Amino acid sequence: MPHLLEPLVIRHSHRLPLPTGPAGQGDVAARQFDAVLMSVGFKLSADLLELLSGLSEGTVVDTAVRTLGTVRDMVGDHVRHNVYFIDFPANVPDTFDFWTRCITEALADDASRDRTLAQLESGVVNLLTLPSYGTYQHTYAEMLGHHDELIAAAGDRLTVLHLGSTTDDEVTALYLALAGSSTPLNDDDLSDLKVLAARCVDGPQPEAIPVRENRAVVNEARLTAGSELLLDTVTDVLRLACALSGGDVTLQEPTRFRTLPRPVRRALLAGLDSVIATAPAKLADVHAHREPWKRLGERLHPHEYPRWPHAAQVFAVARGELEARSFDSRVEELLGMQDVLGATQLLKSAPGKLFRSLDRLLRTAIDEEEREAVVAAAESVVTEVSGRVVLAVREHLHNRAGDTGERRVFVNRLGRAWVAEDQRPPVLPTERKRLITALDAEIGRRLPAPERLLVDPDVLDVALPLSGRATAAGLGVLPRGSVTPVAGELLRFFVYWKQAEERTDFDLSAVMLDAKYRTVAWLAYTSLTQVEGEHSGDITEAPDGASEFINLRLGAVRSTFIVPQVNIFAGEGFEEVEESFFGFMLREGEQQGQPFEARTVRMKSELRGPGRVALPLAFRRARDGTWTAKWMHLYLKGLHSGNRVEGNRVTIATLLRGIVEREHIDVRYVADLMAGGGTTVTVWDGETIPSEPVTYIGLERPDGLHPDSRIITPENLRDLVPA
Known part of the structure; x- marks a missing residue:
């Protein structure tokens, strides 16, 4: 059982539970283990490498086998990623030339010649009927033979695996963290919590499960x-x-x-x-x-x-046999009578509902006296409202500063997004600023006050996970609204899927938009090459799993935005396939390598959501030419079949504008509040490791921090949301 729970601990904390076994000369095996880990973008911490070196060779090998399986799954290296065009990204043909070649090959095939001729006479050719279209024309091994070995680069991802405590202690700590989380978990984390709860039911329990x-x-x-x-x-x-x-x-x-x-x-x-x-x-x-x-x-x-x-x-x-009037109906009755004061007084008995109703109450109030009563009520009960709700209302009020009449983006708990006209009257500046001041003071009061806070600058614009459902499971995945820097010459997207029962065709696409959100170009199976890059070719079924890639040269991109998307053209949905995930890699121009190289993967995200079109994130170029990623985790309803980038460009542009222009509560906000509370906040230079304990917030945990330090990375970023 302990070994079965190791993957949970590694995935959630990047810590390897304390390996145990007889002492021995395991140094050679430990170094080999470390080398293999580095080939997929991971590395043993110094203290973990030292401990393994003192164990028997057999213990090290057993630990390595288990751990490698887990990390390969984390990064998407547990499957074989083939490509339709064997030399991709080199020698990708023009779309029309490729389709013409497929038709020519079909005419040369006795089994398909008559059917193809009939289609040509009708003026419409179905690509799916052409023998050489949509299925791999070579083996995975043959594809590998067409690619040079990847050249290591300083910018390759390196995720450090740290030494944990005993498996029991690590499992208990993870259980307490997930069960006591102040924000909802995503489906994968809930499934993990179910496993952990069954194991830990008789052990320590969180003080509260909010x-x-x-x-x-x-x-x-x-x-x-x-x-x-x-x-x-x-x-x-x-x-x-x-x-x-x-x-x-x-x-x-x-x-x-x-x-x-x-x-x-x-x-x-x-x-x-x-x-x-x-x-x-x-x-x-x-x-x-x-x-x-x-x-x-x-x-x-x-x-x-x-x-x-x-x-x-x-x-x-x-069944309607017994009357029990709901709280919400009483509130609605009062608001229906324009009794804002009465509704406000009633809502004070349910502080969370009051806060969720603040915008409506302020819009409904007819004069300054009523608006004053609403604000005063919020100030009087703010200490009784959950930190997640306080932060959510703070973010909402911050984004209500602009003019009304714009398009408004809605995202439900499942990640499905849609757009509507924003016809709300404004929230007046006086009440808005007063509420923001009260909310900032309350959040500042609840935040911890460490003596020293060390912050990685790359994490400052990462959004707080006010809901786990705004973050998909995976490696390097950040909450919706987060902004992170992107550095590299080549940006490569990938999608993998494996159908469960019926033929399933996922299509990876990328649309490029200018600063006014107008389409500049796109890459998809209907547009295999552009100035910016190449598409690896359309795969139309995946009984054994299939991959598609898009390669982009960032220096050649003519647009301000790049929006990758996964369209379901036919078959099973994201929640029905046996497996599906999306990710992106960053490389330097001279690195070469296979289409998929684990140590260049910056993000791998599970695709598990409603709808038939997935929008994981978008990329934006600043005026100085630097790029950032904005995380979206959105799903569009789409069509039952036949979804293509050409059909949803307008919707995507509108959604992108709403997400990009919305400002989210982020780590910078928390750090500023802590600094205002007396904490010494230092932006980490990436090299200097303090000798004393600190609270560290970053994308990765540095090796060598004092053992008594408190570490906050994306895996436990929810800890920054106060209860």
Whole structure:
């Protein structure tokens, strides 16, 4: 079991749990292990290399095998990345010439000649019917023979694996961090939490589990172990029922409830009964999820358990047999009567809802007196609002400074994006500035006050993860809205997918836009070459997995923006395929190498979202010619089939404008607040390692920091969001 949990620890913390085994002469094997790691962009820390060198050779080899498998998966090197054009990025043909060649080859093939002639006579040729189109024409080994070895460069990625404590300690620490997170986790992290909760249910527990989805996962483990459940709302019970049925604990997608064993039914009903007996007003929460409650009632059979009458009331409310007026309906009634003062007073009893309603209340207020009452109410309860909500409202108010009438970008919890006209009246400057001042003061009060803060300058513009669902799982992935520098001559995108059951065709594309978000050019299977670069060729099915690449020479790019995208042309969706991920590499011009080289990968992100078009991130060129990446993690609904870059350029341009021009709460904001609170903030020069303990925030943990230092990297950036 300990070895099974090692990958979780490595992925989340870049720490290798303390290797154990007999002492020996493992120095040669340890150096070989380090060398192989470096070939895929990883390296052992000095203390980890030293420890392994003192263990037996067999122990080092076993550790290396397990670890290499994990890191190769992290970077996308666990699969073979072939390309359609064997010499890519060299010798990629013109699109029309390539299609003509495919038709010529089809006419020379006895099996396809008649069909191709018939299509030519009709004036339309289906590329998918041409024998040489869309499938690899060579083996992976043959492709490797056409590429020189990669030349090492100083800019290649090097992710250090640090020495951890025992597996039990590392697993417990990871469990406490995920379960006690102040922000929601993404689906992959929730799955990891489920594994960890089952292991750690009898051990140390976090002081609080503020995120309800996390609580549902933990409660599932506690129910299985016979421990006391953590329930204080009826919705906690509903989420737990979803977890027990393998459903969606976020309640965004419907769950098909399973037939539950009698002991489980008793536990759920007893929990419901206790919640309502303690606070009858919580019956009003049932209205938000009436249909799931009715379906769950069919599985729990509450009428068979008269000893829990309060639980039966929950299902009576869901069926409409018992009235329980919701809090939101009372607020809506007051606002419907233009009673802003009454609505504000009522909302003070639910501080989180008050904060989420501030913009509307201020827009609805008819005079200065009402606006003053709204602001005063927010100031009086700000200490009772979660840090995540305070930060989210702070970010929202900051971005309400501009004129109204612009296009407004909406992104739901699943990452699906859409655009609408912004017809809201403005929030007046006086109230807006006063609220921002109050929010800054409250966040500053909650932040830790270390004596010294050391900050990597490249992390200053990284957005705080106010929701884990704004960050996909993967390596080097940052929250939506983050901005990071991009340095290198060649930028190369890649997508890999493996279909589960039906033929599936993913298409990697990139559209280039000017400073006014107008299309300059694009690279796709319909445009294989441009001044900027090359496309590796269209692969139209992936029973054994398939890859597509786009190679760009940044010095030749004629545009301000580069927007890579993955379109589903046919087949299974991102959440249906067996596996799919996107990433990008950076290289210098002379490095050569294979189309995919693990140590040049800067980011690898899982593609798991709704919609048929994925927009992971965008790249922007500044006036001085330098490039940055802006992280988006968006999905467009798209068409059921036939999605192409040509069909969604306008939507992408509009979305890009909304994301690029929105300013997010970032690490710089936190560092400035800490500096204002008396902390000495130092921007790290990338070389000098302080000898004393510090709080360090950066994209990677430097080797050699004092062991008592607090380390914050993208893997635990959520720790900067105060409770």
